[in-house]
Amino acid sequence: MRQAGRYLREYRVIRAKASLLEICHRPELASEVTLQPVERLGVDAAIIFADILLPFEPLDLGLSFAAGEGPIISKPIRAAGHVARLASFHPETDLGYVLEAIRLAVRALQGRVPLIGFAGAPFTLASYAIEGGSTRTFAETKRLMYQDPDTWHALLDRLAGIVGHYLAAQARAGAEALQLFDSWVGCLSPEDYRRYVFPHSAKAIALAGEAAAPVIHFGTDTAGFLDAMAEAGGDVIGVDWRVPLDKAWEAFPDRGIQGNLDPCALFAPRAELKERVCDIMDRAAGRPGHIFNLGHGILPHTDPEQVRAVVEMVHDRTAARV
Amino acid sequence: MRQAGRYLREYRVIRAKASLLEICHRPELASEVTLQPVERLGVDAAIIFADILLPFEPLDLGLSFAAGEGPIISKPIRAAGHVARLASFHPETDLGYVLEAIRLAVRALQGRVPLIGFAGAPFTLASYAIEGGSTRTFAETKRLMYQDPDTWHALLDRLAGIVGHYLAAQARAGAEALQLFDSWVGCLSPEDYRRYVFPHSAKAIALAGEAAAPVIHFGTDTAGFLDAMAEAGGDVIGVDWRVPLDKAWEAFPDRGIQGNLDPCALFAPRAELKERVCDIMDRAAGRPGHIFNLGHGILPHTDPEQVRAVVEMVHDRTAARV
Numbered sequence: 001m002r003q004a005g006r007y008l009r010e011y012r013v014i015r016a017k018a019s020l021l022e023i024c025h026r027p028e029l030a031s032e033v034t035l036q037p038v039e040r041l042g043v044d045a046a047i048i049f050a051d052i053l054l055p056f057e058p059l060d061l062g063l064s065f066a067a068g069e070g071p072i073i074s075k076p077i078r079a080a081g082h083v084a085r086l087a088s089f090h091p092e093t094d095l096g097y098v099l100e101a102i103r104l105a106v107r108a109l110q111g112r113v114p115l116i117g118f119a120g121a122p123f124t125l126a127s128y129a130i131e132g133g134s135t136r137t138f139a140e141t142k143r144l145m146y147q148d149p150d151t152w153h154a155l156l157d158r159l160a161g162i163v164g165h166y167l168a169a170q171a172r173a174g175a176e177a178l179q180l181f182d183s184w185v186g187c188l189s190p191e192d193y194r195r196y197v198f199p200h201s202a203k204a205i206a207l208a209g210e211a212a213a214p215v216i217h218f219g220t221d222t223a224g225f226l227d228a229m230a231e232a233g234g235d236v237i238g239v240d241w242r243v244p245l246d247k248a249w250e251a252f253p254d255r256g257i258q259g260n261l262d263p264c265a266l267f268a269p270r271a272e273l274k275e276r277v278c279d280i281m282d283r284a285a286g287r288p289g290h291i292f293n294l295g296h297g298i299l300p301h302t303d304p305e306q307v308r309a310v311v312e313m314v315h316d317r318t319a320a321r322v
Numbered sequence: 323m324r325q326a327g328r329y330l331r332e333y334r335v336i337r338a339k340a341s342l343l344e345i346c347h348r349p350e351l352a353s354e355v356t357l358q359p360v361e362r363l364g365v366d367a368a369i370i371f372a373d374i375l376l377p378f379e380p381l382d383l384g385l386s387f388a389a390g391e392g393p394i395i396s397k398p399i400r401a402a403g404h405v406a407r408l409a410s411f412h413p414e415t416d417l418g419y420v421l422e423a424i425r426l427a428v429r430a431l432q433g434r435v436p437l438i439g440f441a442g443a444p445f446t447l448a449s450y451a452i453e454g455g456s457t458r459t460f461a462e463t464k465r466l467m468y469q470d471p472d473t474w475h476a477l478l479d480r481l482a483g484i485v486g487h488y489l490a491a492q493a494r495a496g497a498e499a500l501q502l503f504d505s506w507v508g509c510l511s512p513e514d515y516r517r518y519v520f521p522h523s524a525k526a527i528a529l530a531g532e533a534a535a536p537v538i539h540f541g542t543d544t545a546g547f548l549d550a551m552a553e554a555g556g557d558v559i560g561v562d563w564r565v566p567l568d569k570a571w572e573a574f575p576d577r578g579i580q581g582n583l584d585p586c587a588l589f590a591p592r593a594e595l596k597e598r599v600c601d602i603m604d605r606a607a608g609r610p611g612h613i614f615n616l617g618h619g620i621l622p623h624t625d626p627e628q629v630r631a632v633v634e635m636v637h638d639r640t641a642a643r644v
Contacts (some may be wrong), residue, residue, distance in 0.1 A: 142586035146587070147590065189564060190564075242511060244512060265468065267465040
């Protein structure tokens with residue numbers, strides 16, 4: 001998950017001077033923010049500070065962020081012509097500032113912890129591009145998917161290429177692992193996932209994999225099609241808290257697993273929080289390949305001390321096992 | 323699911339004259355709107371026109387609906403004192419207008435189809451009461467749940483009593499089946515469902531069951547704890563499209579099942595829509611106890627002709643089987 005955010009005082013200091021997009025655009029700021037959680041929380045990896053929607057800028061979809069609101073895409077994709085008009089995309093030139101931030105962050109980390117690069121998955125990116133922003137129903141997304149499958153597949157194929165090449169470029173810039181965020185794919189039925197998403201996620205992961213960095217394939221609400229997600233690819237599959245870790249793992253025993261603490265558990269008293277952290281670790285006990293993480297992004301108003309405590313709990317329990 | 327809504331022209335005619343709450347408050351309007359889908363769509367049951375948040379009016383939580391927005395609860399529940407201050411609740415006097423609407427609708431239906439009564443489940447009502455409206459994260463809800471479990475359980479116990487008695491009163495007024503909507507409970511982990519929700523849903527259903535009308539226990543995103551939902555009660559368990567119908571049914575083979583067409587499937591071309599309807603019915607084939615329905619509420623901009631077509635498809639395929 002993205003680790004830096006408004007819940008960190010040191011991040012708010014930067015945000016007072018620069019917008020979200022400005023931080024992303026300025027590699028020295030993005031790198032600084034990327035390192036904040038490493039210093040503050042003692043986590044075992046950093047994740048580059050960026051936004052999954054950054055590719056929408058060079059694609060000329062009219063990306064902006066309204067204050068306190070989610071993203072706005074002023075030129076949404078609703079028809080075949082919109083896909084055909086998408087600008088060409090070259091990660092090195094179009095998102096060179098992210099790659100530069102990765103190089104700076106890797107240098108600043110001095111090998112203390114590895115850096116993770118990331119991108120949005122084709123479905124999740126498409127849902128923003130089609131809806132023009134956030135949605136609860138995904139009605140426009142599914143409408144296009146069902147009514148105009150040719151345009152749908154053309155769009156997702158384009159996005160898969162973009163995302164795959166972008167991830168590979170991040171690995172070449174120094175990211176030691178790559179995460180593909182399919183945050184909203186859980187709005188689909190298992191069958192729709194297979195038909196409308198699977199081939200495109202598979203393409204993106206295959207392209208990303210050419211850089212030989214391990215790929216974490218993340219989604220939420222995916223209990224119904226974890227097997228298909230694993231088949232699409234990923235060395236590690238990310239799961240949320242809606243399914244117990246050990247039960248989720250049964251769907252892809254040959255892969256690693258990432259997860260799956262409910263971010264809201266960080267609001268629980270320390271003893272209750274510890275019980276939940278231990279339960280997750282117990283469910284992973286006896287098997288290698290578990291990356292402890294939240295099941296989705298950290299929420300505003302989270303107390304950083306609670307996050308730091310979780311990192312310590314995980315370290316203590318891991319050490320006790322070895 | 324609520325069948326009447328803005329997607330129906332005849333409903334918009336009424337809404338031009340009266341707000342959502344005004345329609346609910348006036349039994350003759352609520353009854354009229356209740357019958358609209360029966361006339362227009364040919365469905366096999368009517369569901370009383372009401373809102374799950376109506377009990378918040380006599381409970382004095384400051385319920386209103388902003389134009390084009392969701393509900394607003396101006397006096398949200400955040401502490402033990404707020405629960406203690408909740409007004410007492412008597413369905414016959416406090417929501418007598420709903421019971422009167424049921425009596426009018428039953429009379430107007432003249433036995434053509436049965437009428438379904440409904441209420442919000444304790445968790446879903448609590449989430450609105452605590453958040454003060456709609457939410458994507460349920461952060462305040464879970465914060466109270468984790469930080470102050472005594473207040474949480476006191477609130478849910480109160481709501482369970484309210485909802486249970488309200489449902490039983492609806493059955494006495496003439497509703498032939500009752501539906502408990504736990505629309506948002508799927509934001510929880512299976513363990514949290516067991517610990518924080520299960521006993522209260524069980525209490526509500528037990529109280530409702532005293533009226534001897536069958537109970538449909540509905541939720542979305544519940545693939546991880548369908549067994550626990552069934553254990554809490556309900557003659558029929560409602561499921562959404564995130565899990566295939568036959569697979570969901572494995573979790574409660576001794577109950578009926580309701581579902582599970584994605585409301586967005588109504589945007590699909592007719593042939594594609596039919597394929598999806600048939601797939602659901604095939605998954606239920608050879609077993610009694612399937613109520614065909616959407617997996618969640620109908621969306622605005624849905625073409626009523628598509629809904630009518632689905633009703634016909636279900637009738638045709640059922641007739642072909644007999």
